[in-house]
Amino acid sequence: MPDGTSEFGIGAKVLRKEDARFLNGHGRYVADIARPKMLEAAIVRSPVAHANNLKVTAPEDSKGRFFTADDLSADCVAPIHVVSKFPGHKGSDYPHLANGKLRFVGEAVAVCLAETRAAAEDMVAATGLTFDALPPAIDMIADAEPGAPKVHDDWEDNVILDSRFEENTDAFKESAVSVTRDFRMNRQAVNPLEGGAVLAEWDAREERLVVHSASQIPHILRNALCECLGLSQNQVHVIAPDVGGGFGYKCVLLPEEIYIPWVAMQVKRPVRWIQDRREHLVTAANAREHHYSVTLHADSDGNFIGIEADIHVDSGAYAVYPHSNILESTMAGRTLHGPYKMSAYKVRSRAVATNKPPIVPYRGVARPGICFAMELAVDALARELGREPCDLREQNLVPVEAMPYTTITGGEFDSGDYPEALRRARGLIDLPAIRARQEAGEDDGRQIGIGFGCYIEMTALQTSAAARAGLAAIPGYEQAQVRLMPDGGLEIGVGVQNHGQGMETTLAQVACEKFGLEIEDVAVRHGDTATSPYSTGTYASRSMVMAGGAISRTCDVLGERIRKIGAHLLQCDLSQTEISSAAVTGPSGSVPFAEISRVWYRNPEELPDSVDPGGVEAVSGFRPEPDNSPFSYATHAAVVAVDPDLGSVEILDYVISEDCGTIVNPMIVDGQIIGGALQGVGTALFEESNYDAEGQPLSSTFADYAMPGSTHLPVLRLDHLVTPSPLTEFGVKGLGEGGAIPPPAAIANAVNDALREYGVEVAETPITPRRVLTAIWKAKQSRLSSVETS
């Protein structure tokens, strides 16, 4: 545990080391890098969702500047292929460039190269495409059935994986009350402000391929480049410079990250591809799209018996590397229970292939959908039972005395007081006051509602858990490289990637905590396969738990080496030394790190013969003991006003009570949660990637795709519980994703609470004015017809 003695250590509000360059316009993103003789790429993309017999006619005078799948095949470039260990998983290739068959609008068909992007786009416009259009599979529920148009010809049907999770189903017989509902979380796009970006060139001097990419996973990208292009690891150097937001979109491989480097090798010139916003919205950054048919069972006192569900996840046309196309469906199937105790479980979950872009693991990964379905079902049950939804939650959340707790599906909650988070959120938002306000009514004719959303997030997904779950990508244990520099400062190398989380500061804080350094004396290096330890990268809220843990452990190793030198200089025994305030202290005094460095680097002759030649640089790593994941959790509570004439929803108040374990930097923790929460508001109210029946995307610009803005979440209050995880260094838990998980649930519950007198239940995101009004009218209609029939 942190002792609070370091000004810059764990728990300190340290201002960010990385801010200065961004504030002065000196950040360097891929698009900011230009190389001599660089060519710009624009991509010919499929205009239809489903077709075969694709034929491509190159523009005139494009020899050597135009490449298709035929060129890739001729050079034996291997397609992306992701293998899941789940029995019954249907595998498919993900061609970098479409090869005969087109499977979604926007799928890459050919690469055009020119001196400018505009000229390359002229080539795209001059490219001829012919094909035989096929009926597309667009509806994940209908198209999961036999007889639907098949996305992959050699498959029996479009079901990628049909998984069933069943425990103690006999117990369902004990249920006294059941509610059954359908819920849908629609497809949306990730939209970091910087989209995908690749700049590749063959470095003839180094004899290796140098690829700059806006990536969360530079080492994984190197693996993929080696696998697809047949290069050795030593022939590939991947650099992720400043990355303009990722949110999961950049923890999967884009086809462009393979074929742009390949094209650069063909033309022997640097080639740059910068994804524009339309490409981002249409081709590659889709996420979510879940449908749930849920029945929640309880006894007559409201104790949950269990849950039955049939889940569909629209995974799109292909499996993304390395996380595959079943990450969401299996996670939804396995953890629909959320933070609640229950004794019976029967969930079927299907990942379905459709003629849409592959879905990527966007912030929260499956859990926004899970939370939406479960939390709306809880509110529906509360209405059925005539209970205050908050009370029903409190009664059924896993209680603190049950920790650590094994869930019905075998998950292990490590620590925390889930009901306390709920109680605190309820207190902060003042539930009785809202109920009183509802009684009084609003002067402006709007309806007020309050809603809650509780969730758990398994953070820093662990190696053995991932292996047990049959995931295609198994996250590894994590290493850090820590070097005492010749001036007594510290340089840390990590393989995780910083793309806004402030890791250059928070990871440095770990070393400050261990050694009592000043924050400016610690530099964190990342984003370069040539200079950092191997890592599977940044995703799954893992970086602080894993890389932070690795730095801590490596500091232990390095600390002993430093102390050995210090002990010699202080002429005392190693056991008599300790490190604080960047110095080794012994009985006779202390030696600052700068002096240790002077001796080691410049005057090693002063050291005894028994000196450890390993020096003042160490690599070590972290693995939780036991190998489990720390669970973060929170309750979000929202108060909304619904305008029943316009169907619009305004957030009046929003409260979050959360527990991410030990807080490394409170400013950054708050920033992550708030940022996530607004993305959750986007999912709840605004964002939707629409497709028509032909699979044509209808949300291809920010004019058609509504992003949440500065006016949409004006009030937000945060409250922190701190339950250190027993599994991790300092007790930290991951927190990057959590903020985005429950807003759709909390806001939808608030809307339904507001409209309860109308008998309205919205059950689909985003909760647009059109959907709200349609729900109101439908409820009115059904009341009228029930009056008529009675």
Next chain:
Amino acid sequence: MSDLTININGEHVTANVEPRLSLADFIRDHQRLTGTHLGCEHGVCGACTVLMNGEPVRSCITFAVVADGTEITTIEGFDDDEPMAQLRQAFHENHALQCGYCTPGMLVAARDIVTRLPDADEDRVRLELAGNLCRCTGYVGIVKAILSVLEQRCS
């Protein structure tokens, strides 16, 4: 091709460019001032906001040839600018940036708010910021930073 003369960050620049070249691409690719970013290229996200003759404009939907004869200030051109210095410090202290991609455009828009609307309250600041998208911060830090600079400049 068209000739143009622009004063960028106090420096006179002449060039011969394609009419279709945006001011943003001129600034970034021709002048190599890459602090100005492109987030949507259709005028919605605000990442490309720069000053033209002292007023914020979208450089992605302004052609370079149209900027002929104007004075352009990009994020690299505010070294001696008091409001920008205040905003930079306030953004730093209020955690008003994460990935940094929207930050230059956000700062230019924020400078317009604090200089044009000295009496702006939180609602007004939020309204004025609606034209600049930030995907990371949820705007809380940005709004706080701007309000703190407004307060500083008042007193």
Next chain:
Amino acid sequence: MKPAIFEHERMSSIDDVVQALANADGEVRVLGGGQSIGPMMNLRLAQPDKVLDLSRVEGLDGISEAGDRLSIGARVTHARIEDGEVPGTTGAYMQFVASGISYRSVRNRGTIGGSVAHADPAADWPTALLALGGEVKVVGSGGEKSIPLDGFQVGPFTTGLGWDEVLIGFDLPALGPNTKWGYYKVNRKPGEFADAIGAVIIGNEARAVCGATESAPFRVFDIEEKLSGGATELSVADAREILSGHDAGFDDYELQIHAVALSRAIGRAFA
């Protein structure tokens, strides 16, 4: 997302423009502030062969009042109107409208003339000015003429502007100090194009306009009649009833939000 190739010509006078339009072959677009055409060109939804740049043309950025008329040049920016440069009650109304158009950095470039000539059905000025009434000033090969705002926009992105004509400004009524006005825009985020607009002006005459439709904004005479008859409010249900008599192609939801917009615009006018 870069535009297709086009030719750019800097115009030095309106005569230049008229001549260039008359001699044009291929698609020619007149560039005002470029804030609507710019995005469309970047998306290659618009691919003009030639762009006639008005930025150097003198005499298009004036605002003047003469008696009960206001003259506003085509190249007056939304920002200048937002900042209150148009005087009187008309100015107050236009200031309110301008401040809701897109964002300040767009308003600094975008022009009132460009917006009306572009005729995006979801834009503010076509609806707002139709409610105001008045005339569009146009110059073409046949010289200068005025076209009433009533009927100027005939459809989405389509106006009564001839192929060889250029919009140079507006002749608008200077509303009396007792004139009531209300403008209500339904959208999801400040500054975005509207999903529905209701605009009403009740002065010497009453005008009520339903805007942000699939096509051109239209006057709602039944509502104008009620307002002329002294009505100071209109229920959403009544607005729905009246609008459903118009062949606007609304579905149920669109009918509702346009009815609400008009009802609330009237509410604001008399608030």
